[in-house]
Amino acid sequence: MAAVLGGTEVGAATYIVTIEGMEFRPSTLMVHRGDRVVWVNQDIVPHTATSADGRTFDSGHIAPGASWEHVVQGDGSVPYVCTLHPTMQAVLDIRKR
Numbered sequence: 001m002a003a004v005l006g007g008t009e010v011g012a013a014t015y016i017v018t019i020e021g022m023e024f025r026p027s028t029l030m031v032h033r034g035d036r037v038v039w040v041n042q043d044i045v046p047h048t049a050t051s052a053d054g055r056t057f058d059s060g061h062i063a064p065g066a067s068w069e070h071v072v073q074g075d076g077s078v079p080y081v082c083t084l085h086p087t088m089q090a091v092l093d094i095r096k097r
């Protein structure tokens with residue numbers, strides 16, 4: 001379940017994706033364009049959140065205990081992975097506002 005923390009622009013929200021147990025939680029997150037997503041790494045190893053196309057977004061290494069945030073652009077279903085552990089897969093489902 002994603003947490004909604006409120007927004008910095010009208011209508012925009014902030015969502016948390018927890019990385020824990022070698023999984024992105026939630027594995028599918030519905031957001032709107034312009035929303036902020038924060039990936040929080042609660043594992044003891046680094047991870048990344050990298051769009052499967054390698055271009056839409058790429059966190060680089062997120063250290064244990066660290067986080068990375070990104071304002072969502074684009075549209076539609078955007079699969080992403082951890083490049084360090086390719087079995088870690090999840091999806092941002094991006095809707096138009």
Ligand SMILES: [Cu+2]
Nearest residue numbers: 047082084085
């Ligand atoms: Cu990983």
